[in-house]
Amino acid sequence: MKRPGLLTWLATGLAALPGAAQAHLVNSGLGPFYDGVLHLLQSPGDLLGLLALALLAGMRGTTAARAVVIALPITWLLAGLIGLSLPLIPELAWLSTLSFMLPGMLVAVDARLPPVIIAALAGGYGALHGLLNGSTLTTMGAGVGSLFGIVLAALLLLLLVSAVVVPLQAFWARVTVRVAGSWVVAVGMLMLGWSAKSAA
């Protein structure tokens, strides 16, 4: 029988390597900053809220979009820094759900809110999720680096989505945005049902 070659030994060794247990914050392998980025990208609830806010701001024009792009990351970061020093905040699934349902509903009904109100909504959303993120990151052994990753990813998503929506003038394009808002609300309603079912 032919003796196994170097490649075979190497392959066997690699196959036998144990995988690390990723018990907490998702591990990108690129450090805490990218762990934070990946954490946000793997949090569909947070993404839905950001999507709804970006759609809402984009529908109301450049001023509103700029205000949201400034207000949300700043409040998210400041609240996150405060949250890092807090003990773990109990999971508030219903509040997180309502926080993305509200902007989704405003998109669906095409609410003509002034930019300052939209920025305040975005600020409230950022503050809530910053606090929740901050307190959770501490328990996961992550810190400011991951928080920066989360906030920067949120900023980029807001920028990209609102920049796509702002120039939309065609009737059908704006209807599509409103339909997307209604989908966000629908997901929220189902999530409220899931939460109630789980709690029962």
Add this chain to the structure above:
Amino acid sequence: MYFARLFDWKPGFAVLLVTIALWPLAAWAHVASGEAGGFLSGLSHPVSGLDHVVAMIAVGLWGAQLGMPALWILPVAFPMLMAFGGMLGLIGAPLPGVEVGIALSAVVLGALVLGRVRLPLAVAVAVVACFAVFHGHAHGTELEAGQNAMLYSLGFVIATGLLHGVGISVGLIQRWDLGGRLLRGAGALVMAAGLYFLWGAAA
């Protein structure tokens, strides 16, 4: 190297494939898992029952016949109303005659498309809302445990919306004379399917 001989591969490539196949997976103990399963499961749920599919598409067909503003109001309102029904189903709120209501939705919507009936907007929305709650309630009570709830819901809502999109897109053929007649024929088919579902629900 059986595989190498079988497929005429170089041994090194075969070893590489075996290595990939045997690669140990890391234990993701707490990071959310089952995302793809949850999303795909939610995406496939609304299309898993013909009674739901027929009714969802019929809403789009009727919306296309009604024209503006129903054409866009129905797809905006329906997902929210159906999710409301789903929420009722999830929390266990009773709704009698769900299966009959679902079958009736296909009968009524099919008849409306067949007759090209133009109801006032508020009445049209009320009709669709009523049926949406029935469909949502049925989905809500059938939702499987152990899924990623958020992604399941997302897939579920997207699939429902896309079914409306299919109905609206098909409904646009009514711009042509022949298309209008074909659309009414589609309404007859929906109605016939609804009667079959009704017979099944009543039996």
